[in-house]
Amino acid sequence: MSTITAPRGVRDILPEESWKWAHVLSATGKIAYAHSYREIHLPVFEQTDLFSRGIGETTDVVEKEMYTFLDRGKRSLTLRPEATASMVRAYLQNKMQSDQQPVKLWCAGPMFRYERPQKGRYRQFWQIDVEALGSDNPLVDVEVISVALALFEDLGLSNLDVVINSVGCPACRPAYREELQTYFSDHIDELCETCKSRLHRNPLRILDCKNERCREITENAPDIYSSLCQECRVHFDAVLDGLRMLGIHFHLDKRLVRGLDYYTKTAFEVLSGELGAQNAVCGGGRYDNLSEAVGGPHLPGVGFAAGLERIVLIMEQQQCSFGRKPSIDIYVVSADETSRKEAFSLVTELRKNGLKADLDFLDRSMKAQFKSAVSKESKFTCILGESEISEGTVTLKDLRTGEQVAVPRQEAASYVLSRI
Numbered sequence: 001m002s003t004i005t006a007p008r009g010v011r012d013i014l015p016e017e018s019w020k021w022a023h024v025l026s027a028t029g030k031i032a033y034a035h036s037y038r039e040i041h042l043p044v045f046e047q048t049d050l051f052s053r054g055i056g057e058t059t060d061v062v063e064k065e066m067y068t069f070l071d072r073g074k075r076s077l078t079l080r081p082e083a084t085a086s087m088v089r090a091y092l093q094n095k096m097q098s099d100q101q102p103v104k105l106w107c108a109g110p111m112f113r114y115e116r117p118q119k120g121r122y123r124q125f126w127q128i129d130v131e132a133l134g135s136d137n138p139l140v141d142v143e144v145i146s147v148a149l150a151l152f153e154d155l156g157l158s159n160l161d162v163v164i165n166s167v168g169c170p171a172c173r174p175a176y177r178e179e180l181q182t183y184f185s186d187h188i189d190e191l192c193e194t195c196k197s198r199l200h201r202n203p204l205r206i207l208d209c210k211n212e213r214c215r216e217i218t219e220n221a222p223d224i225y226s227s228l229c230q231e232c233r234v235h236f237d238a239v240l241d242g243l244r245m246l247g248i249h250f251h252l253d254k255r256l257v258r259g260l261d262y263y264t265k266t267a268f269e270v271l272s273g274e275l276g277a278q279n280a281v282c283g284g285g286r287y288d289n290l291s292e293a294v295g296g297p298h299l300p301g302v303g304f305a306a307g308l309e310r311i312v313l314i315m316e317q318q319q320c321s322f323g324r325k326p327s328i329d330i331y332v333v334s335a336d337e338t339s340r341k342e343a344f345s346l347v348t349e350l351r352k353n354g355l356k357a358d359l360d361f362l363d364r365s366m367k368a369q370f371k372s373a374v375s376k377e378s379k380f381t382c383i384l385g386e387s388e389i390s391e392g393t394v395t396l397k398d399l400r401t402g403e404q405v406a407v408p409r410q411e412a413a414s415y416v417l418s419r420i
């Protein structure tokens with residue numbers, strides 16, 4: 001029988017990497033709370049309708065990428081492909097409209113999309129998701145972008161590019177859609193197969209097609225800015241002014257339309273040259289009609305999600321610091337058979353005194369135990385043998401300096417604690 005492996009596109013985050021994730025998540029908490037965003041934990045699966053109605057029936061995510069299944073009660077459920085729709089659902093279900101607005105929340109966790117795996121693209125991946133619900137003030141858009149950038153700065157990421165666009169609203173977008181349809185109809189034969197099928201269902205998505213010929217054609221496509229209604233234009237100008245006020249550099253990108261249909265007005269991404277084809281480390285925008293799409297009242301909102309794997313990838317490539325790698329303070333080495341049990345009790349004492357301590361469980365030689373101490377990057381070893389037990393002492397060795405001392409057993413913890 002062949003051994004079972006993880007499904008394609010999902011992977012284990014091994015201890016060599018997981019401590020780096022912990023660093024990013026801890027920085028996220030710090031930055032989010034500094035901006036007064038509070039953490040929420042959301043379910044990993046939701047009713048399928050939340051996503052199909054919220055994200056949009058004609059999006060790639062809903063059409064091709066969702067992990068949807070029937071549960072034993074024949075209800076259609078979907079592993080969340082993103083967190084924004086769930087945030088809105090949680091806001092409505094928990095009646096957060098009676099809290100002070102905007103309600104500012106963040107979460108982190110795994111998302112699931114059936115995409116073709118490649119560097120920085122997985123079928124299970126983690127997002128850090130930050131949302132502000134209940135305000136249409138353009139300064140909230142600016143705040144959300146500045147939270148993302150504050151996080152990236154805190155983590156030491158450099159050479160990032162902020163791109164921004166306005167995708168209009170239901171008042172002005174239909175006319176723009178029509179303009180695009182007319183323009184692209186004249187080039188229908190030159191478009192890639194995917195874009196041909198997008199022409200009537202979702203012509204805006206043609207604008208961000210990666211195909212070279214489609215890109216050439218979109219160069220001369222009508223510009224969304226000239227189609228924006230007064231309200232969208234004023235909003236967009238205010239967002240750009242706010243960004244300038246905070247000294248945030250950005251590029252306008254009229255092709256940026258994003259892959260989720262709920263966006264209104266602001267759409268933005270943060271790109272990194274370090275990521276190859278999947279160059280977005282973060283994407284977000286405003287979604288003032290998402291709540292209505294899932295059956296709720298009018299609820300403006302804006303937010304972003306950043307890919308955790310992609311953040312770590314950039315940090316590794318740019319040799320950013322992940323803080324201190326977890327290691328142990330002390331490794332207890334048993335010098336002989338009789339001291340093995342006592343070593344276990346000593347390790348327990350040391351742990352109770354606040355030390356990160358470990359020992360051997362495989363009855364290995366002293367030499368092998370020392371090797372373990374080194375490979376676990378322990379700062380000290382503590383040697384315990386028959387003579388030490390009878391004298392009530394232990395021999396401590398500082399592995400960084402080679403210095404070795406005998407101390408009374410009850411003083412071992414305080415000795416090490418004062419030197420780490």
Ligand code: HAM
Binds near residue numbers: 113130304
């Ligand atoms: P998104 O652009 O689909 O937006 O995803 C946001 C980020 O998640 C991407 O920029 C990328 O870093 C990461 N990501 C997406 N798909 C994958 C994948 N297959 N593998 C690895 N990383 C991936 C959203 O999900 C929106 N909910 C963002 C948002 C929040 N808009 C408003 N609020």
